[in-house]
Amino acid sequence: MYLPSGNPLMKRSSPHQNLQLTPEGKLRHFxxxxxxxxxxxxxxxxxxxxxxxxxxxEVKKVPILRGKVITNLFFETSTRTRTTFELAAKRLSxxxxxxxxxxxxxxxxxSLLDTLRNLxxxxxxxxxxxxxxxxxxxxxxxxxxxxISVINAGDGRHAHPTQAMLDMFTIRRHxxxxxxxxxxxxxxxxxxxxxxxxxxxxxxxGVTEVRIIAPQTLIPADVRSLGVHVYHDLDAGIxxxxxxxxxxxxxxxxxxxxxxxxxxxxxxxxxTAKRLKNCKDDLIIMHPGPINxxxxxxxxxxxxxxxxxxxxxxxxxxxxxxxMSITLGNQQGVQR
Amino acid sequence: MKAIHIKNGHLIDPANHIDxxxxxxxxHGKIVGIGSKPDNFKPxxxxxxxxxxxxxxxxDLNVRIREPGEVHKASLNSEATAAIQAGITTICCPPxxxxxxxxxxxxxxxxxxAQRLGYSRVLLIGAATKDxxxxxxxxxxxxxxxxxxxxxxxxxxxxxxxxxRRIMEYAKTFGFTxxxxxxxxxxxxxxxxxxxxxxxxxxxxxxxxxxxxxALAKDLALITGTGCKIHFxxxxxxxSVFMLDQAIKAxxxxxxxxxxxxxxxxxxxxxxxxxxxHVYPPLRTxxxxxxxxxxxxxxxxxxxxxxxxxxxxxxxxxxxxxTEPGISGLDTLLSLTIKLVKDHIISMSTAxxxxxxxxxxxMNLPYGSLAVGDxxxxxxxxxxxxATLTRESMQSAGxxxxxxxxxxxxxxxxxxxxxKLVFERDTLKVNL
Numbered sequence: 001m002y003l004p005s006g007n008p009l010m011k012r013s014s015p016h017q018n019l020q021l022t023p024e025g026k027l028r029h030f031x032x033x034x035x036x037x038x039x040x041x042x043x044x045x046x047x048x049x050x051x052x053x054x055x056x057x058e059v060k061k062v063p064i065l066r067g068k069v070i071t072n073l074f075f076e077t078s079t080r081t082r083t084t085f086e087l088a089a090k091r092l093s094x095x096x097x098x099x100x101x102x103x104x105x106x107x108x109x110x111s112l113l114d115t116l117r118n119l120x121x122x123x124x125x126x127x128x129x130x131x132x133x134x135x136x137x138x139x140x141x142x143x144x145x146x147x148i149s150v151i152n153a154g155d156g157r158h159a160h161p162t163q164a165m166l167d168m169f170t171i172r173r174h175x176x177x178x179x180x181x182x183x184x185x186x187x188x189x190x191x192x193x194x195x196x197x198x199x200x201x202x203x204x205x206g207v208t209e210v211r212i213i214a215p216q217t218l219i220p221a222d223v224r225s226l227g228v229h230v231y232h233d234l235d236a237g238i239x240x241x242x243x244x245x246x247x248x249x250x251x252x253x254x255x256x257x258x259x260x261x262x263x264x265x266x267x268x269x270x271x272t273a274k275r276l277k278n279c280k281d282d283l284i285i286m287h288p289g290p291i292n293x294x295x296x297x298x299x300x301x302x303x304x305x306x307x308x309x310x311x312x313x314x315x316x317x318x319x320x321x322x323x324m325s326i327t328l329g330n331q332q333g334v335q336r
Numbered sequence: 337m338k339a340i341h342i343k344n345g346h347l348i349d350p351a352n353h354i355d356x357x358x359x360x361x362x363x364h365g366k367i368v369g370i371g372s373k374p375d376n377f378k379p380x381x382x383x384x385x386x387x388x389x390x391x392x393x394x395x396d397l398n399v400r401i402r403e404p405g406e407v408h409k410a411s412l413n414s415e416a417t418a419a420i421q422a423g424i425t426t427i428c429c430p431p432x433x434x435x436x437x438x439x440x441x442x443x444x445x446x447x448x449x450a451q452r453l454g455y456s457r458v459l460l461i462g463a464a465t466k467d468x469x470x471x472x473x474x475x476x477x478x479x480x481x482x483x484x485x486x487x488x489x490x491x492x493x494x495x496x497x498x499x500x501r502r503i504m505e506y507a508k509t510f511g512f513t514x515x516x517x518x519x520x521x522x523x524x525x526x527x528x529x530x531x532x533x534x535x536x537x538x539x540x541x542x543x544x545x546x547x548x549x550x551a552l553a554k555d556l557a558l559i560t561g562t563g564c565k566i567h568f569x570x571x572x573x574x575x576s577v578f579m580l581d582q583a584i585k586a587x588x589x590x591x592x593x594x595x596x597x598x599x600x601x602x603x604x605x606x607x608x609x610x611x612x613x614h615v616y617p618p619l620r621t622x623x624x625x626x627x628x629x630x631x632x633x634x635x636x637x638x639x640x641x642x643x644x645x646x647x648x649x650x651x652x653x654x655x656x657x658x659t660e661p662g663i664s665g666l667d668t669l670l671s672l673t674i675k676l677v678k679d680h681i682i683s684m685s686t687a688x689x690x691x692x693x694x695x696x697x698x699m700n701l702p703y704g705s706l707a708v709g710d711x712x713x714x715x716x717x718x719x720x721x722x723a724t725l726t727r728e729s730m731q732s733a734g735x736x737x738x739x740x741x742x743x744x745x746x747x748x749x750x751x752x753x754x755x756k757l758v759f760e761r762d763t764l765k766v767n768l
Contacts, residue, residue, distance in 0.1 A: 019608070034537065113653050133655035134539040135609035143653075156657070158539030193539055221542055222533040 019141050026330040029141045029150040030323050032159040033200035041204055044165050045172055047322035048315070054091055055317060064325050065094035068125040073115075074153070075101045075131040080289055080313060081153050081163070085128050088320035097124070116140055124148060126328060134158035134193075147334040149327040151320075157193050163288055164197035166319040168205060170312050171243055174284050178205040184231075184238050186213040186269060187247030187296055190220045190258075194288045195247060203227045213237035214269065217258040234269050242280060244306075246271055246287045249296045262295050272298045276306065284308045337755055338380040339363045341373075345385025345716060349392060350689035351696070351705035360390060362712040365755035370708060381757065383750055385716050389684070392692040392704045393425025393713030393751065396669060397515075397593060398569060399644040400662075401427070401458070402733075404446070405434025410646035410733035412446070416455035418666045418731035420759045423715030423748040426703055427456050427644075427666075430515075431463035432490035438463035438474045440482035447483040457713075457753065459701075460484045461515060464503050470494040473506055480512055485699055486567070488515035491616060495521055497554060504564035513699060517570040518551035519617065528657045530618040534603040540656065543618050545573045552576050556583050559590060567698045568592040571637060572617040574627035581636045591698035593639025593690075594628050596672045597663050597738070601625075605738060611652040611659040612738040615643070629681050638694035640687075642669040646734020664734030667725070672739065674719055674746035684719075712755035721747035 018035050022028045027040055054060055070089040074082055082098070089096045101115065112131075119127070126149045129137050134156030141150040154160040168178075175181060183202055189195045189212050202210050203226075212219065213231045223230060231237030238244055253259050271285065285297075285306045293299045302309060340362040347358040347370070354370070361369035361377050368374050396419070402410040419427050429446065431437035437446065443460050450458035462479030464487040466472045476487055487507060494500040494516075507514050524547045529535040531542025552568070556579065559566055571577065571594045580592050597615065602622050605613045613619055631637040645662025652659045673691055676682045696704030703713050724743050727735045751759035 111650070111654065113650075131655060133657045135657070136655035138609045139653075139655045155655070156539050157541075196537070196539055220536040221531045221544070222536055225533040226537065 019138060022330055027327050028330055029137075030161055030327055031137045031141055031150065031152045033161050033164055033197045033204065034159070036204065038204055038206065041165070041168065041201060044319065044322050044326060045169055047326060048165075048169050048318040051318040051321040052315070054321075055314065061091055061093055063093045065089070065092035065328060068094040068328060069097065069123055070094045070126045070128065070324065071097040071099065071119050071124045073099050073101060073119070073127050073129045075129070075136070076154070078130055078153070080316070081130065084313070084316040085153060085320050088317050088324060091317070092321055092325060094324070097122075112136070112139070113143060116143060120145060120148065126151065126324065128153050130154045132156055147331055149331055151323060151327065154193055157191055157196070159197045160193040161197045162316070162320050162323055163194050164201040165323070166312055166316040167198055167245065167286055167288070168201050169315045169319050170286060170308055171284070173311070173315070174282070174308065175242060178202070178207045181207040181243060182209045182211065182241045183207055183243040183245065184211040184213055184241045185245045185247065186234065186237070186271065188218045188249055188253060189214055189223065189247070190218045191250065191253075192247050196226070198245060199226050199228055211237050211241065215259070218253070234271075235275060238275065238279065240280070242283060244271065244283065244285045246285065246297050248288065248290060249292055266295055270294075270296055270298060271301050273300045273304065276301065279306070286312055289313070337365055339378060340752070340755065340757065341377075341379035341382045342385050342390055342714070342716070343382060345388050345390035347390045347706070348685055348688045349706040350685050351392070351693035352707050354706075355685050360706065360714070362752070362755045365712055367706050367708050367710050367712050370706065383716065383757070387720075388716050388718050388749060390714060390716050391688045392706050393715050393753065394423050394670060394691045395426040395428075395695040395701065395704050396424050396644065396666070397428045397567075397639055397641045397695045397699065398430055398595070399427040399642060399666065400432075400646065401429055402646060403433070403449075404442075409648050409651070412449055412458070413453060414733040415644070415646065415666065416450065416453055416458060419456040420751050420753070421731050421748060422666050423670050423717055423751050424666060425456055425713040425715070425751060425753050426459060426701070428459045428461055428485065428699070430461050430488060430490045432468060432492075436463055436468055437461075438466050438468070438479075440475070440478045443479055443482045443484055455758065462487045464489045464514060465494065465499065468492045470496055470499055473503060476506060476512060477510060480510065485701065486513040486515050488517075491517060493517070493519040493521050493551065497558070500555070501558050501562065504558055504562040504566075508562050508564040511565070513565045513567060515567045515569055516555055518548050518555055518568060518576070519570070520547045520551040523547035523550060528614060528618070528661075529606050530603040530620050532603055532621060534606055538606070538609065540606075545575060545620070548573050548617055549575050549579065552579055556588065559583075559588050563589065565589040567639070569639075569641065570595065570617050570643070571628065571631075572598050572620050572624060574624045577627050577631040577636055580631070581634070584636060591639065591694075592637050593641055593695070593698070594631070594637050595643035596640050596665060596669055597643070598628055599625065599632065599640070599676060600672055601738060609656040610738060611656050612663065612736055614656060614659050614661045615663060616661050629676070632682055632690060633686060638690060639698055640669070640673055640690040641695065642666050644732070646732050647736045649735070652736050662736070663738065664730065664732045664736045666732050667730045668737065668739050668744065670715070670717065670748065671725075671744035671746045675744055677719070678745050712752055714750070714752040715748060716750040717746050717748045719746050721745065723747060
């Protein structure tokens with residue numbers, strides 16, 4: 001087992017080297033889309049494509065990760081993400097540990113690092129982590145033994161890279177190419193780790209334009225530095241786009257004085273069939289879920305012909321299988 | 337107490353406008369001669385300061401010694417020893433100790449322990465409000481009678497404007513100095529990094545510039561009304577420097593300072609979730625850093641301090657937002673300030689002034705000056721000695737520094753406290 005010798009701070013990687021990559025430039029952890037090139041993202045999409053067939057077989061399993069232990073470490077509740085990660089790991093024949101830490105160790109005062117060390121001692125090969133604080137997955141990746149991979153399943157407002165990749169997968173399935181696409185992301189960009197990862201993935205894969213559409217209260221500072229065009233008017237923002245990604249609006253945004261009411265939000269930024277009157281025929285509408293019907297999206301649209309929301313969920317399994325098999329594959333031969 | 341002759345050194349004493357090769361003669365803890373040897377002076381000890389700079393002992397206006405209450409981080413012993421080796425002869429401790437320094441008994445306890453140790457001079461800043469809660473005034477007069485030199489609410493903003501006004505009025509009654517760190521709690525909103533491109537990319541809750549400037553504008557308006565003498569600490573924004581500049585020109589009774597790390601680091605250093613760069617106020621933009629440096633140059637900011645916050649290793653070992661803020665800064669205060677000189681950003685005289693005469697004037701202290709008759713607190717250092725900062729080379733118990741790995745100039749060779757040689761590099765001795 002890997003035990004830190006001397007001072008733990010000295011063990012940490014320099015913040016300026018790319019923590020996610022092996023010295024050969026291959027994916028070791030999957031923490032954020034930032035800093036990954038188009039080849040790596042394309043490799044994930046291509047690998048996921050191969051895995052989609054497995055779900056349709058009678059025996060939905062391949063032995064790629066047999067004998068590996070994958071620990072799902074969820075400090076925040078999640079249904080979709082956790083279950084798809086679990087399914088993905090099981091289809092790759094790995095042993096899966098599910099820990100909901102919000103109800104476990106940290107509530108007894110154990111630090112994240114101690115939790116990590118304990119699970120490491122149980123010979124985990126991969127951590128899938130969700131945490132309410134930005135940087136949690138980076139922190140874990142800095143601390144784990146060299147043979148362990150960390151997959152970020154969402155950290156604070158920072159990143160949710162597997163969600164972004166399954167969205168890219170969905171877009172590629174429908175559009176084949178990223179070049180030439182205009183994509184609009186509508187809603188609470190400020191608090192959204194999904195939006196940050198999507199923006200980075202779309203730009204890396206070479207779409208023509210990424211637009212974000214929201215009132216100023218839901219847009220983070222200097223957002224243009226991420227490579228987006230900002231719109232405050234939904235109709236203008238979705239004009240001529242090929243993809244619309246709706247984000248979930250959390251109820252607590254009202255009490256934080258970010259928005260006046262759900263009604264006013266829906267009036268201004270809710271996606272309705274009426275607003276889609278002049279849209280492209282092959283427009284697709286996505287949503288990372290869970291949906292608030294009648295708040296950010298009308299039921300008629302969520303269930304309508306442009307919607308690919310449920311496909312996103314099933315592609316999620318293949319994409320997560322791809323990320324798990326690539327990262328652990330790149331770790332082969334690394335000394336324990 | 338020995339009569340000491342410091343020869344061949346280059347004296348920089350901004351309080352007295354001296355920047356020249358001059359000998360110094362010390363007796364009975366005071367300066368007895370500058371340049372010319374007084375009659376009947378017989379040196380018992382001679383320090384050869386050839387190629388070295390001789391300046392007043394440094395005064396650091398914000399040093400957390402973590403005692404009482406947090407001795408797992410550091411102690412009076414460890415930090416005062418570190419200070420003396422860094423040429424700092426006077427350290428001022430803010431009131432957010434545990435228990436909080438809001439009663440004379442806590443102040444007296446810390447003072448007497450520091451006296452017994454006899455390293456760096458430890459001065460105390462009393463709490464302006466009970467429990468630092470910003471509601472009820474502390475017994476300011478009693479605190480000031482018991483070794484406190486000024487009052488502050490440490491890192492807790494005084495949210496109630498009326499209470500703040502009352503504090504100023506009461507302090508003004510007795511001529512006390514108040515130290516304020518302008519911060520609007522509502523606008524800070526639990527943030528942990530500068531609101532800008534980096535916090536957006538990393539998904540860290542941002543602290544806007546307005547969190548500082550709104551509070552500063554409020555403070556300045558209250559000073560205009562009350563006439564209370566204020567020292568502002570923790571200035572981090574360009575706009576604050578402009579506001580302070582105008583206020584100084586309007587003759588408000590204010591002084592201001594910035595922690596040394598704000599003059600070297602920016603929001604970009606937070607990248608990669610570098611928890612050693614987690615500080616309040618947060619590291620700002622390159623433009624802010626440039627303007628703060630200009631503020632030092634034109635005298636708007638007259639104090640550079642360490643904002644020393646030593647931590648145990650665990651304090652920085654969690655996801656960025658939940659790490660404890662602060663940098664262990666005693667070891668690097670002089671080196672980083674002299675680095676600004678070496679980088680041609682400020683003059684040597686300005687650098688020394690911000691560490692000696694500037695803070696002395698802000699707190700009305702009888703130190704930081706080396707005229708005949710003054711207390712002989714002296715720092716002697718080699719400005720051209722470069723060394724790489726390592727955990728091992730840091731003397732503070734806290735090793736939480738983003739400057740580890742930097743090659744820094746200026747090594748302290750001798751420190752004199754009240755005419756006594758308390759530290760000598762060659763023998764690596766802390767003399768007591």
